[in-house]
Amino acid sequence: MTDEQPLTKTLDFQLDIQSDNEGLLYDATLEARRVYNETIRLAKDGVDWDVIPDRVADDANLVKNTTQRVVAKALGAMENYYEYDGFNQPSHTKDGAYPLRANYEEGYNLSLTDDGDVAFRISAKPYKHVKGVLKGDGAHLDILKTALESDKWKIGTAEALFHNENAELHVNVTNTEQTVRDKQDSRTVVGVDVNEDNVALTALSGDGVEGTLVIDFPEIKFERHRYFTMRKRVQNAGKDSIHDTLEGREERFVRDRLHKVSHHIVEWSGQFEKPCIVFEDLKEMRDSIDYGTRMNRRLHHLPFRALQYYTSYKASFEGIPTGWINPEYTSQRCPMCGHTERANRNKKRFKCKNCEHQDHSDRSASVNIAVKGIKKHQDWNVPALNSLPQVRKVRRQASGAVDAPTVTHPTVRGYQADGRVGVSY
């Protein structure tokens, strides 16, 4: 397979609604739920799919093409069920909000303001608009502002929805000049294990492990803890404005460092043949399953999604695809024999209770992530792993330059700091 995919990104924003009618938007998402349910119900009743859109649109209290987008999404879910799935039939009896899906310049509109913000206007109901400005991550806002001003980007559909009772807008943008290689057409899978103070990368091809790099960034952890203490102090003193200033500074610091780390990940991955970068999908984890204290600590200490997002974004500009895998057991499984047990791992040390294989625990996790990436996305087999190459460690300094490794660990099979100064790749 050699298909090239268009470079499409979904940008997430919070809605700062200034037209004082948040309730109208919420009502519209309830109406979208009714439209979705009605579509599914008619499809289950055997009504011809060609007549469903008009039939549903006649009764819907939404902008017409917004109704059509919601109907199309519901029919897409039914089609998926019939063609690929065969179980998990879409429900037509759920209640609550459903994302309001709208076409750009029809159901919603965006514009740059004189203040440098992005203003939105969502047609929640016919002739009734919700207006305000978008808030959110700087990286997402930067791309959207570029897209609004450049011919190279096309703004597509968006979804207005409520997440934890906050109104959000998720906007699809496509770069019309850049393409990304299909991830199924990869020869190397790079597993990325993100931690509070480092990220571990392992490149795995059909021949075995091509390399492992651990990028340490202890200053991110250090600065986050330092800012946390400072913010607590001024908060207790009732100085909210200073608190907000500190929060802004911390965010800029962390974002800047994460950009550098993500650049490094992409650069390192790019040396391998047809790479695909694979992350753990942490999206649903916070609410759903208890993955143990390690995972909970990781979730609260680092903006994982930001690092994943920056990396994925930078990779796509190099034509490198990215994939996501289920994070279950990635830190407990032995990459050599497959034995999976929580006790295999003790902080940064991994020692298999079955085969006694020892390793840097974050490297083990990155191998497992790469293995899952191959199983999920590739049509070639995971190679048998008999030995693993040495872990190379580098450290990101505050200047952004890469410096000598600073940690020396006891040498165990397949794992030692290599004492190299700088990086060569």
Ligand SMILES: [Zn+2]
């Ligand atoms: Zn083992």
